[in-house]
Amino acid sequence: MSITREKLVDAYTTMVKIRTFEEHAAQLFAEGKIPGFVHLYVGEEAVAAGVCATLRDSDYITSTHRGHGHLISKGGDVKRMMAELFGKRTGYCKGKGGSMHIADMNLGIMGANGIVGGGPPLAVGAGFACKYLGRDDVAVCFFGDGAANQGTTHEGMNLASCWKLPVVFVNENNCYGISCSVDRATCVTDIADKAAAFDMPAVTVDGNDLMAVYEAASEAVERARRGAGPTLIECKTYRQRGHFEGDPAEYRSPEEVAEWKAKDPIPRLEKKLLEMGVLTEARIQEIRAGVLAEVEEAVRFAEESPLPDPSEVTEDVYA
Amino acid sequence: MATMTFADALNDAHRIEMRRDPNVFVVGEDVGIYGGIFGVTKGLLEEFGEMRVRDTPITESAFVGCAVGAAAAGLRPVAELMFVDFVGVCLDQLYNQGAKMRYMFGGKAQIPMVLRASCGAGIGAAAQHSQCLEAWFMHVPGLKVVMPSTPADAKGLLISAIRDNNPVVFLEHKILYATEGEVPEGEYTVPLGKADVKRKGEDVTVVATAAMVPKALAAADALAAEGISVEVLDPRTLLPLDEEAILASVKKTHRLVVVHEAVKFAGPGGEIAAMVAEKAFDYLDAPILRVAAPFSPVPFSPPLEQAFIPSEERISQAVREVVGA
Numbered sequence: 271m272s273i274t275r276e277k278l279v280d281a282y283t284t285m286v287k288i289r290t291f292e293e294h295a296a297q298l299f300a301e302g303k304i305p306g307f308v309h310l311y312v313g314e315e316a317v318a319a320g321v322c323a324t325l326r327d328s329d330y331i332t333s334t335h336r337g338h339g340h341l342i343s344k345g346g347d348v349k350r351m352m353a354e355l356f357g358k359r360t361g362y363c364k365g366k367g368g369s370m371h372i373a374d375m376n377l378g379i380m381g382a383n384g385i386v387g388g389g390p391p392l393a394v395g396a397g398f399a400c401k402y403l404g405r406d407d408v409a410v411c412f413f414g415d416g417a418a419n420q421g422t423t424h425e426g427m428n429l430a431s432c433w434k435l436p437v438v439f440v441n442e443n444n445c446y447g448i449s450c451s452v453d454r455a456t457c458v459t460d461i462a463d464k465a466a467a468f469d470m471p472a473v474t475v476d477g478n479d480l481m482a483v484y485e486a487a488s489e490a491v492e493r494a495r496r497g498a499g500p501t502l503i504e505c506k507t508y509r510q511r512g513h514f515e516g517d518p519a520e521y522r523s524p525e526e527v528a529e530w531k532a533k534d535p536i537p538r539l540e541k542k543l544l545e546m547g548v549l550t551e552a553r554i555q556e557i558r559a560g561v562l563a564e565v566e567e568a569v570r571f572a573e574e575s576p577l578p579d580p581s582e583v584t585e586d587v588y589a
Numbered sequence: 590m591a592t593m594t595f596a597d598a599l600n601d602a603h604r605i606e607m608r609r610d611p612n613v614f615v616v617g618e619d620v621g622i623y624g625g626i627f628g629v630t631k632g633l634l635e636e637f638g639e640m641r642v643r644d645t646p647i648t649e650s651a652f653v654g655c656a657v658g659a660a661a662a663g664l665r666p667v668a669e670l671m672f673v674d675f676v677g678v679c680l681d682q683l684y685n686q687g688a689k690m691r692y693m694f695g696g697k698a699q700i701p702m703v704l705r706a707s708c709g710a711g712i713g714a715a716a717q718h719s720q721c722l723e724a725w726f727m728h729v730p731g732l733k734v735v736m737p738s739t740p741a742d743a744k745g746l747l748i749s750a751i752r753d754n755n756p757v758v759f760l761e762h763k764i765l766y767a768t769e770g771e772v773p774e775g776e777y778t779v780p781l782g783k784a785d786v787k788r789k790g791e792d793v794t795v796v797a798t799a800a801m802v803p804k805a806l807a808a809a810d811a812l813a814a815e816g817i818s819v820e821v822l823d824p825r826t827l828l829p830l831d832e833e834a835i836l837a838s839v840k841k842t843h844r845l846v847v848v849h850e851a852v853k854f855a856g857p858g859g860e861i862a863a864m865v866a867e868k869a870f871d872y873l874d875a876p877i878l879r880v881a882a883p884f885s886p887v888p889f890s891p892p893l894e895q896a897f898i899p900s901e902e903r904i905s906q907a908v909r910e911v912v913g914a
């Protein structure tokens with residue numbers, strides 16, 4: 271299935287928005303305005319943008335500790351996201367969750383997740399609910415190369431396959447789980463090979479190529495929607511920054527980082543869209559300016575929002 | 590004596606035991622190349638090599654279970670769980686396998702392993718990276734549970750834990766890693782199951798654990814100015830619990846406040862309070878009070894997190910209440 275010109279522009283805009291949001295988050299974290307842990311998605315934007323371009327609001331996603339890209343791609347509001355990063359009451363989780371737990375149940379975003387491998391079984395559950403209720407919605411599970419080794423991931427894929435559930439497992443193989451390179455964590459070259467154990471179709475794509483991701487995802491999502499069961503998509507990509515902000519990342523070479531920065535998905539898509547005549551330089555500037563204004567507005571909103579009141583600690587524990 | 594941080598004291602304990610006993614090895618996520626996410630295992634890979642300092646994939650069940658199995662087969666593993674919150678991922682290997690093998694096999698196995706884990710709130714790490722779960726482990730016969738509050742205790746207790754022939758859960762409050770203190774050199778040990786009186790006092794006993802110990806000491810300083818003499822006792826090991834030391838202190842002061850960061854309901858304080866009520870009721874001049882976290886997950890936002898963590902002021906209030914001040 272090839273992508274429409276309109277969707278290409280949307281996906282490009284989404285990628286720029288993720289990057290801009292995170293560049294601001296990095297700066298604000300360095301200034302001490304954002305507390306806790308912040309894990310950035312810089313360099314991996316084509317994965318979330320490409321996959322979510324195939325989804326609708328009523329579809330579900332499960333995310334990870336590195337969730338900003340997934341949330342923005344699924345339609346998350348950057349104002350409420352930024353406010354949550356600041357721990358403000360106007361944030362998505364009223365300041366209770368922070369970067370690692372942002373969720374928007376109205377958009378099917380079942381949360382970023384602090385537990386590696388926490389998402390796959392949840393996606394299975396969301397997929398089961400869709401099937402049970404006779405909806406043709408799907409659940410997409412984003413998970414890392416590190417998470418690919420967790421028991422919960424394998425158990426989740428097995429169950430989804432056994433029950434032919436509408437789940438798409440999207441592996442973000444960014445070469446590392448903190449300091450552990452993927453070749454030290456698994457003996458297969460392609461994580462997609464793991465799907466064979468579950469008799470699940472699988473494909474490996476260039477995760478820095480928006481169109482390749484989109485194509486693989488639209489096929490898998492279409493398959494899930496028509497009740498034919500789950501798919502595993504492995505997207506090969508790279509985390510350009512440290513594992514979390516503040517990680518010196520001494521476990522990898524500057525050459526390796528430089529090599530991947532040269533394959534950055536955003537300039538790559540930009541070049542392609544210019545060649546295709548989908549975008550012009552002027553339109554690019556316009557998009558970038560629009561995104562920047564939106565993110566700056568989000569920062570202003572977060573800065574001006576009130577902190578939660580200490581009395582709110584015990585609210586929201588039970589329904 | 591040398592001044593070192595809590596994290597360095599733990600590192601020192603690893604090195605001493607690894608040099609002494611070739612069967613001691615370290616296993617966990619990012620313990621090798623990275624040196625542990627809190628720096629506790631820094632330099633161990635360089636000194637002891639890859640066979641003894643094992644970086645693992647993100648597979649808590651596999652590496653904690655590996656520690657249990659290796660211990661059963663004669664090694665002395667020290668497994669690092671980056672955050673105690675992740676124990677849910679691998680709990681079966683710890684509590685159904687490691688903790689029970691000896692008993693189920695009629696005393697014919699021993700599991701000399703240590704599971705180290707960071708715990709506690711205070712750095713904005715939110716609900717899945719900030720918990721104090723010591724009460725969970727205290728509920729499992731077969732485990733030992735250690736929770737130090739000073740660099741010296743951290744070192745001495747870790748060496749004892751490594752030498753112990755039982756599975757020991759060793760909980761390190763992350764706020765304490767950077768704190769400094771005097772640490773004895775060489776093979777310094779602190780016995781498991783022995784409490785320590787961190788400050789002598791006459792009017793009230795405050796039993797506090799981990800990061801609550803420095804807060805209790807600060808409260809005790811402030812209360813001294815009000816004429817209240819507080820004894821601060823750190824159990825250091827929660828299982829087995831040094832009942833004798835706690836009872837001796839309460840029999841002297843006649844009042845007890847228990848302070849911990851775990852949520853209050855069904856927390857470790859309930860066990861300590863019940864033990865004292867059973868064994869020293871007649872000595873008590875006031876109801877036992879507990880100062881602990883409210884019954885909620887740990888919130889992210891700093892003002893919420895600070896409201897969650899028991900404060901020095903709440904400790905002082907409880908002490909004033911039991912002495913009727």
Ligand SMILES: Cc1ncc(C[n+]2csc(CCOP(=O)(O)OP(=O)(O)O)c2C)c(N)n1
Nearest residue numbers: 336384385386414415416417446447448675
């Ligand atoms: C159960 C569990 N184990 C360990 C961690 C600590 N941790 C957080 S992120 C991470 C690496 C995850 O690697 P990967 O799945 O490849 O995702 P990436 O960070 O590369 O996006 C680790 C080990 C955790 N949060 N949860």
Ligand SMILES: [Mg+2]
Nearest residue numbers: 414415446447
């Ligand atoms: Mg990774």
